[in-house]
Amino acid sequence: EAMYPEYLHLLSLLNTSDSMSAPLSKTPQDLNSATLLPYPYGCAPCRPDDINEVFRKNYCQSVCKIMAINNIVQCNVTLTPPDRQPCYSPMFAHDCVHPSKVGHSIARDLIVHAITSTMRDDCQAKPYMQHLMPESGWLLASPVALTSRANFEMVQDTMQMYSRYEELKAVQKTSGWSLYNDAKPPNFKPGWISTNSTGNEVISFMVDLPPHSCYAIYVAVLRSYQGMGKFTIEIQDMTTSKNTTMDADGLWKPHISVWSDIQASKDEDPSCTGKCRVSIRTHPQVEGRSGNKVKVLTLSARKCIDTKK
Numbered sequence: 001e002a003m004y005p006e007y008l009h010l011l012s013l014l015n016t017s018d019s020m021s022a023p024l025s026k027t028p029q030d031l032n033s034a035t036l037l038p039y040p041y042g043c044a045p046c047r048p049d050d051i052n053e054v055f056r057k058n059y060c061q062s063v064c065k066i067m068a069i070n071n072i073v074q075c076n077v078t079l080t081p082p083d084r085q086p087c088y089s090p091m092f093a094h095d096c097v098h099p100s101k102v103g104h105s106i107a108r109d110l111i112v113h114a115i116t117s118t119m120r121d122d123c124q125a126k127p128y129m130q131h132l133m134p135e136s137g138w139l140l141a142s143p144v145a146l147t148s149r150a151n152f153e154m155v156q157d158t159m160q161m162y163s164r165y166e167e168l169k170a171v172q173k174t175s176g177w178s179l180y181n182d183a184k185p186p187n188f189k190p191g192w193i194s195t196n197s198t199g200n201e202v203i204s205f206m207v208d209l210p211p212h213s214c215y216a217i218y219v220a221v222l223r224s225y226q227g228m229g230k231f232t233i234e235i236q237d238m239t240t241s242k243n244t245t246m247d248a249d250g251l252w253k254p255h256i257s258v259w260s261d262i263q264a265s266k267d268e269d270p271s272c273t274g275k276c277r278v279s280i281r282t283h284p285q286v287e288g289r290s291g292n293k294v295k296v297l298t299l300s301a302r303k304c305i306d307t308k309k
Helices: 005-017 028-033 063-069 101-123 143-150
Strands: 152-157 177-181 190-194 202-208 215-223 230-237 243-249 258-263 275-282 294-303
Touching: 202 294, 215 230, 215 275, 258 294, 275 294
Parallel strands: none
Antiparallel strands: 152 294, 177 190, 190 294, 202 275, 215 258, 215 294, 230 243, 230 275
16 A cells, blocks of 8 residues: 555546456456556566575465455456466565565665655655655654654664664563564564463563653564454553553454554553553453464653644
8 A cells, every 4th residue: 555555546446437447356257367456567477487496386476366365355366267367466475465576676666765755845845745655644744753753762672683682571470471482493583472362461561761751652562364362551650650551452354474563552641751560461362263372572662742733
């Protein structure tokens, strides 16, 4: 959506006037023969030799498969008409989720263009081109608001990404929490993990910053499409004794597992004024789910923004 806002707008127009012209068609047969992709990339033939040997057995993935695996539509590539070939996209890797080398190059160029265009508009005191970035509300407000949201006073992490590194250490936890790497080699992605199906596993961390009227607290967790559990984040201000809670879920629909930041306290609500205790309590496993995994990766804090300005 960020890369192709005009493409999605085109799809919406086509689906309104003629649903058979766009990939989001009514029948699998029509969907498999569809060839509409963002200009100028379009469809491409499959070139298995360009795929890393480790992943070559998965072959190229068609637009049909990409849309199906991301829960956009139901699609069966075997129903492609005899006189047609599936539409392959060079922008995606074999897993239908990650960009390929071509896709990363496209994204890089678009991001650089967006940043430089925004800087140019700011220097020339021109309105921002809102179509350059996703409409996330605060993101488009101003460079000042964007800087404030990105200026973290504290970041505690379970893995070292940069030379400056503050380890996320638990001050208290129940036996169901452990710090370990659950990723397949050669990946290394450790985190504080609980899988107890009965829930009620608690882990606590401390935020110890200079006194301030309000700090916004973020907890980064793993979000995935299967085997994840629900949990509650509690913030206890050690100075004001105020308690703030919010419920969250590690399960989501996108067919991808990624690190996700959760803002656990609102900018207009002073939940932490410098020294506070942040706890995560797991819920019992939800009926019908294949697991109850909760993985905590990062705890961070920034100064709150005056949303009334």
